[in-house]
Amino acid sequence: MEPAIEIRDLRKSYGDVQALDGVDLTVPRGSFFGLLGPNGAGKTTFINVLVGLVRKSGGEARVFGHDVEADYREARDSIGLAPQEFNVDRFFPIREVLEHKAGYHGIPRERASERAEEVLKRVGIYDKRDTRFDWLSGGMKRRFMLARALITEPDLLILDEPTAGVDVQLRHELWETIVDLNQRGTTILLTTHYIEEAERLCDEVAILDSGRVLDVATPEALMDRGTDDVVVQLREEPTAVPDFAARDDRVESVELDGTMLVVTARQGGLVAPEVVSLLDDDGHEIVDLEIRRTSLEEVFVEMTRQGEERATPEVSSS
Numbered sequence: 001m002e003p004a005i006e007i008r009d010l011r012k013s014y015g016d017v018q019a020l021d022g023v024d025l026t027v028p029r030g031s032f033f034g035l036l037g038p039n040g041a042g043k044t045t046f047i048n049v050l051v052g053l054v055r056k057s058g059g060e061a062r063v064f065g066h067d068v069e070a071d072y073r074e075a076r077d078s079i080g081l082a083p084q085e086f087n088v089d090r091f092f093p094i095r096e097v098l099e100h101k102a103g104y105h106g107i108p109r110e111r112a113s114e115r116a117e118e119v120l121k122r123v124g125i126y127d128k129r130d131t132r133f134d135w136l137s138g139g140m141k142r143r144f145m146l147a148r149a150l151i152t153e154p155d156l157l158i159l160d161e162p163t164a165g166v167d168v169q170l171r172h173e174l175w176e177t178i179v180d181l182n183q184r185g186t187t188i189l190l191t192t193h194y195i196e197e198a199e200r201l202c203d204e205v206a207i208l209d210s211g212r213v214l215d216v217a218t219p220e221a222l223m224d225r226g227t228d229d230v231v232v233q234l235r236e237e238p239t240a241v242p243d244f245a246a247r248d249d250r251v252e253s254v255e256l257d258g259t260m261l262v263v264t265a266r267q268g269g270l271v272a273p274e275v276v277s278l279l280d281d282d283g284h285e286i287v288d289l290e291i292r293r294t295s296l297e298e299v300f301v302e303m304t305r306q307g308e309e310r311a312t313p314e315v316s317s318s
């Protein structure tokens, strides 16, 4: 079976701006995939190519095997999009907006009304069904965007920064709804610059920067690139501690400050038991242990910073 999204050497330029500069990406069916990148990285452009709002300058893009240009209808009908910007008919009751949308995608009128009710209930704004979009609160507008994306029961749900500017509680409610959809088999493509969101939700993350994919991996694998701190609180101040680095080459540094020992290592979670057992062998009593993992954020900042450094010589030579 074809993957949900298959992209080869995708390019898009706006005049001199290379918004997408040769992107290769495969999003497997059923996955919860994150596209993580700073503002201007090309995330929205990428999505707009998939849904036919932007014409690519080069490369290939397929959705469930359908070319997004040659087989536009098939590709587009399989996608539900909650775009970053609100683009809604503001003057109709939201229930009608949903029914029109369903009709546009070929869903018969009666079924369309049922679907509209279902999705409004699902996102928790059924009691607002006769209200105009304009009159909804900011949070309800976000919920409505999700409802509209779901009206066609899409196999691929694309969410472009769905929780930007949304309060914590609504963010968590939206996450729950999306996770539930994914568990029922919907493929999710989520763009975000909230690292926590990618870390919590996605099984795979592509880091996009300046129109290029820097890396694709699970959030855990990305975090393993950074170092963690194993922080040990000892009962008494030691005169010497074991040579952890000699015993494990994942250990990068060791610092002792009074009774507090900090061992900095890659894969801190795996190194910690060894630290404990070496201390124990030497007769040190441990009163507290904490592992401070590198966040995906630190890894992300590091990766995109390196990207900037790579880009600098080109700028200065021109």
Ligand SMILES: Nc1ncnc2c1ncn2[C@@H]1O[C@H](COP(=O)(O)OP(=O)(O)O)[C@@H](O)[C@H]1O
Pocket (backbone or CB within 6 Å): 014, 017, 018, 019, 037, 038, 039, 040, 041, 042, 043, 044, 045, 046
């Ligand atoms: N319609 C457009 N015309 C000109 N430049 C654009 C247009 N849309 C996006 N860009 C530029 O393309 C780059 C990528 O933008 P975008 O895809 O919106 O990034 P992101 O969604 O990651 O913030 C940016 O440099 C942006 O200014």
Ligand SMILES: [Mg+2]
Pocket (backbone or CB within 6 Å): 043, 044, 045, 084, 160
């Ligand atoms: Mg964007």
